[in-house]
Amino acid sequence: MGKSIKIKKGLDIRLIGEAEKVTVSPDSVDSVVIRPTDFHALVPKCLVNPGDVVKAGTPLFFSKKHPEIQFCSPVSGEVTEVVRGAKRKLMAIRILADKETQYQQANVPSAEGASREELIAALCANGLWPYIRQRPFDVIANPNVAPKAIYISAFDSNPLAPDLDFALQGYGTEFQKGLDVLAKLAPVNLTVHTSRTKSEIFLKAKNVDIHTISGPHPSGNTGVQIHHISPVNKGEVVWTVNPQDVVIIGRLFTENRYNALRVVAITGSEVTRRRYAKAITGVPMRALLSGNLNHENNVRIISGNVLSGTKESIDGNLGFYDSQVTVIPEGYEPELFGWALPGFGKFSLNRSFFSWLMPGKKYTLDTNQHGEERAFVVSGEYEKVFPMNIYPVYLLKSILANDIERMEQLGIYEVAPEDFALCEFVCTSKIETQSIVRKGLDFVMSETE
């Protein structure tokens, strides 16, 4: 029987620009880009050269540390470019896509009969393993370490996030198949929201423990859910997978191929037609946004959501783990005495702006930082949006001091950068908490492995 979790701390940032519940197929995708840099801490080894012809499912590169983990092409076509950065670091592989995708037939065992090892081998060989991430450290899971459990959040509570009930409509079989496969690797925990999750795909899922959670963002973050279900102790490992990626994993066993199709929400105040689109991993932004923006200039295109997404240009592409694109205005305009105005139209957690008198109002937020970076001054601010039994400022300070013992004591193994995104949003001193947490995780990882 699952747990029932109630969280009160948190914040739903009320943005204008939710996607309408209509699914479209974007114009033909001419090229896709796969970036090893989407996978934190990965050292890739390239397998292809410009001119090579690949099928969907052909390995493009692999992990130097775990050579069994393959990263495969989501489309068939010709490798047109292998982009390398400083010290010949592999940055991106561009593939000119065929009109009709040719799939490489995968040779997978049946989900029911196969052993744990056979399943892991099949996931690794066919490019599915990278979809499984681990805590601590928020990186691709280590296939050689058995996790305590696998956690899946059935909803995304981030600003303007895709409605997963809608996105998974029609993919119930694949989702359940994915769950069946994962359940053979470790016990699977699926967390549904008490009011948001209505789809039977989640509520009637089998082979899993179903937990319920209520409350505002970050209730949908697996970090918060894990913390309340069974926190990660030092030395323990848990895995996390996004529901859309569970579907992709399921397809390997129902379709015998790597089919990285997912439903992407096109959101944000600067998008003209906000819809859901069926798109492949690595789809170019242009295919999703061309002719679909209110302005071409002075907009921020984000792969993902406004809290933890990545800045992209119109020539960029969708990140490996993302199923959302957000476009918001840039905020280069200085504002005369902006700090002194009553602030009826300014969104804030803080009631020093009179916008708190209008609780339901939705906002168009731009990328202005609204102030300059300062030392920690205000206390108790992060705690209002951080629903974990962890002292966020103390943890951040231990990271800044490079004190590993203290980081462990204060719970570094339980957090990922995204768990600190709201802290960063509300921070009066404009401190970049997510990047501090990332540095802390990297430091602990480098010292403990």
Next chain:
Amino acid sequence: MEKKLEPSFKEGGKLHKFWPLYDGFATFLFVPGHVTHNGVHVRDSIDLKRTMSVVILALVPCLLFGMYNTGYQHFLALGQTPELGASFLYGLLKVLPIVVVSYAVGLGIEFAFCIIKKHPISEGYLVSGILIPLVLPADIPLWMVALAAAFAVIIGKEIFGGTGMNVLNVALVARAFLFFAYPTYMSGDMWVSMNDRNGYEVIKEGLVDGYSGSTLLGQVADAGFNGTFKNVAGADITSTVFSDAFFGFIPGSIGETSTLACLIGAAILIISGIGSWRIIFSTFLGAYAIGLLFNAVAGSNAYMAMPAHYHLVFGGLAFGAVYMATDPVSAAQTKLGKLIYGFGIGAFAVIIRVVNPAYPEGVMLSILFFNVMAPIIDYFVVQSNINKRVKRFKLASNGVK
């Protein structure tokens, strides 16, 4: 203007040295057009300037009432009827120069430090600069204000690394400096503003008979609590002393006398979410609880018998609780820590008042003491969180779920 001026202050410009100064003024005029680069793409509208302006706004009731009361006490001491306009004007002329000197000296030193250390100018002193005048007597010589502000900024803040790094409340450092450096001036019967005050000399000409310039707490400390209180003109105010003290028609530091004004400020701080209600509430609670305890064990000590609720409206307790104890940098930072910290401040303030007659006002010392104790309080609160995690880890490694 910005476009014209900026290049000479930028890297390589003639005036680059003064970049913090330029940046300070430019960001004061305009919330800059800086955009987020990595991490979150949108940010809450709050910044430190906004936070500090709300605190200043919350101080306005105390400032205005303080000006009025300065004149009110002055005319009362001269045996004249204190009229509203005249009293306020008198107080304005007394208080304004102190505020100006406090800001000029404090900000001047802060700017100099920022230029030397190449830091951006922080907003911390905007609040300290107004707090310092409000905890001083109205007749304070301006050179003392300048000296105290300089001491507070340099020793209280900049040597620790500037705003956000100080251990003690900056304004209280200024007050404590004057208290210990010029004790004859900062205690006794100098709490009512005279027409002329030449250094330490009080010119008593024209005062009504029976004049006393000491505070209510001073009266109790000197004579012991005998159930009666006098105003500055020597009239018996025993029957109205609680309401006089609550509304603030009593002698004291410029801004501290009115509990009502402090409560209005507290409401602004708490509603806006900028001040911690935990600290404010628990400070009052601590003072009241110890007051009651003293009442219960009073016996031979007359001061202990003073009704506990008098402690809440006398002296600087309300002002300290609302504006000083809540300074987030020098206060405890954890929720439980804040409750303990506030309770301790209230309790110790009353203990110092009652037990040590050398310090009729204990709030300043109590807050400074708990500023020092705050990290230790937090240490124990955080340690209990750590202990839970360690225990959970041990259970897990023993195979218990």
